Amino acid sequence: MGFYFEKGRLFCDGVKVEEIVAKTGTPIFLYSFDELKARVNDLKQYIDPTILAYAVKSNGTLAILNYIKELGSTFDVGSLGEFKLLQRIGADPMRSVFSGLGKTPECLDAIISNNIGFISIDDPGELRKIDQVASKLSKKIKVLFRINPDIDAKTHKYITTGLYQTKFGMDETGFSRSLQMVKESSCLQFSGIHIHIGSQVGGIEPFSKVVDYVLKLSREVKFEYVDLGGGFPIPYDSKPLGVDIKSIGEEYRKLKNSGMKIIIEPGRYIVGNAGILITSVILNKKIGKKNFLVCNTGMNSLIRPPLYDAKHTVLKLNLSSAIDQIPWNVDNIGNIKYDVVGPICENTDFFARDINLDEVKEGEPLAIFSAGGYGCVLSSNYNGYPKLAQYGVMNSRLIQLTKAEDCNEIVRNDLLI
Numbered sequence: 001m002g003f004y005f006e007k008g009r010l011f012c013d014g015v016k017v018e019e020i021v022a023k024t025g026t027p028i029f030l031y032s033f034d035e036l037k038a039r040v041n042d043l044k045q046y047i048d049p050t051i052l053a054y055a056v057k058s059n060g061t062l063a064i065l066n067y068i069k070e071l072g073s074t075f076d077v078g079s080l081g082e083f084k085l086l087q088r089i090g091a092d093p094m095r096s097v098f099s100g101l102g103k104t105p106e107c108l109d110a111i112i113s114n115n116i117g118f119i120s121i122d123d124p125g126e127l128r129k130i131d132q133v134a135s136k137l138s139k140k141i142k143v144l145f146r147i148n149p150d151i152d153a154k155t156h157k158y159i160t161t162g163l164y165q166t167k168f169g170m171d172e173t174g175f176s177r178s179l180q181m182v183k184e185s186s187c188l189q190f191s192g193i194h195i196h197i198g199s200q201v202g203g204i205e206p207f208s209k210v211v212d213y214v215l216k217l218s219r220e221v222k223f224e225y226v227d228l229g230g231g232f233p234i235p236y237d238s239k240p241l242g243v244d245i246k247s248i249g250e251e252y253r254k255l256k257n258s259g260m261k262i263i264i265e266p267g268r269y270i271v272g273n274a275g276i277l278i279t280s281v282i283l284n285k286k287i288g289k290k291n292f293l294v295c296n297t298g299m300n301s302l303i304r305p306p307l308y309d310a311k312h313t314v315l316k317l318n319l320s321s322a323i324d325q326i327p328w329n330v331d332n333i334g335n336i337k338y339d340v341v342g343p344i345c346e347n348t349d350f351f352a353r354d355i356n357l358d359e360v361k362e363g364e365p366l367a368i369f370s371a372g373g374y375g376c377v378l379s380s381n382y383n384g385y386p387k388l389a390q391y392g393v394m395n396s397r398l399i400q401l402t403k404a405e406d407c408n409e410i411v412r413n414d415l416l417i
């Protein structure tokens with residue numbers, strides 16, 4: 001079911017969001033567990049990978065990880081902290097991937113001694129260190145080589161990771177050196193390659209180029225696995241995406257047909273549209289001709305608009321037109337132009353600019369959609385604001401996933417000297 005409007009009222013998995021807000025207050029993050037399940041099922045149906053490894057970086061809330069684990073997914077983690085989350089939920093490390101860029105000795109010790117399934121190697125310089133740790137711990141480690149194929153993902157430059165001007169992966173020289181190093185080691189097992197060219201990939205062409213690249217490489221070097229990363233785009237507004245999961249699956253089938261085992265690491269596709277941020281307007285102000293709705297949380301809770309120029313659909317929970325629609329397809333409801341902003345002392349503190357809404361009164365809640373991925377996980381205490389509580393609807397029941405921080409907790413690690 002997910003999030004949808006029924007006769008102009010917002011629902012989450014069959015529960016009216018106004019009723020949820022009456023119980024919880026705002027600001028909160030709210031998640032639809034049905035949406036999580038539907039998106040995982042899409043990936044199983046259209047891509048059917050050998051390993052589905054949810055990218056923990058997109059949302060590491062324990063209840064969400066646990067649910068995704070129960071749906072049969074494993075995980076892609078990028079730091080010791082994320083690895084600890086897997087241990088907390090009892091996930092099987094042997095089917096998970098570690099793909100962090102800067103791997104500290106402490107982190108390598110922990111993931112290798114706890115039998116991580118695959119380590120993605122970003123540079124030949126890392127291999128020597130991993131070899132040493134594996135040999136000290138008498139372990140054999142499956143390694144994937146992360147390749148930078150110099151392919152443009154056609155997305156925002158801050159989430160582009162497959163071009164040579166970005167810091168990720170190795171070029172052909174690094175790849176050959178790494179292969180040589182593996183041959184000389186008794187602890188490293190070359191299992192395959194890893195390519196993640198970016199997030200919210202813009203169109204089918206970048207996916208096709210990656211597939212062609214991998215097919216060409218496989219004619220020169222034999223490997224069992226190809227980890228194709230994440231990057232599957234989701235709607236944030238009514239603009240067409242230019243690619244759907246089915247067409248990506250058809251591209252990836254070419255790799256399967258030539259005998260490769262596929263790993264994928266989607267994050268945004270699973271959680272992005274499964275979460276919303278609900279905030280209330282605390283001040284309705286006008287400067288010149290401009291109307292501002294000042295909300296009770298801001299960029300400390302959702303930094304995507306200023307950080308990535310991201311557009312998020314923002315709507316009232318109760319629309320004047322009695323539409324039945326999914327929220328990110330709803331355009332131009334209302335005839336007052338607003339900037340929806342936060343309370344933080346920065347001009348970058350906004351959720352949406354120049355959007356049309358019905359009149360919004362002080363105290364009214366607003367929903368900011370597609371905030372499930374890279375939303376709460378990127379939140380901070382900037383300007384002295386506490387992190388928000390997170391709730392979810394599971395089997396039509398409202399459950400609390402995390403507690404809100406208290407203002408006093410913000411200084412808990414600060415030493416007064």
Ligand SMILES: Cc1ncc(COP(=O)(O)O)c(C=O)c1O
Pocket residue numbers: 055057058076099196198199200229230231232265266267268269373
């Ligand atoms: C290595 C790697 N894999 C997977 C992902 C998940 O990407 P997405 O959320 O676009 O699916 C990321 C995100 O940046 C990543 O860096």
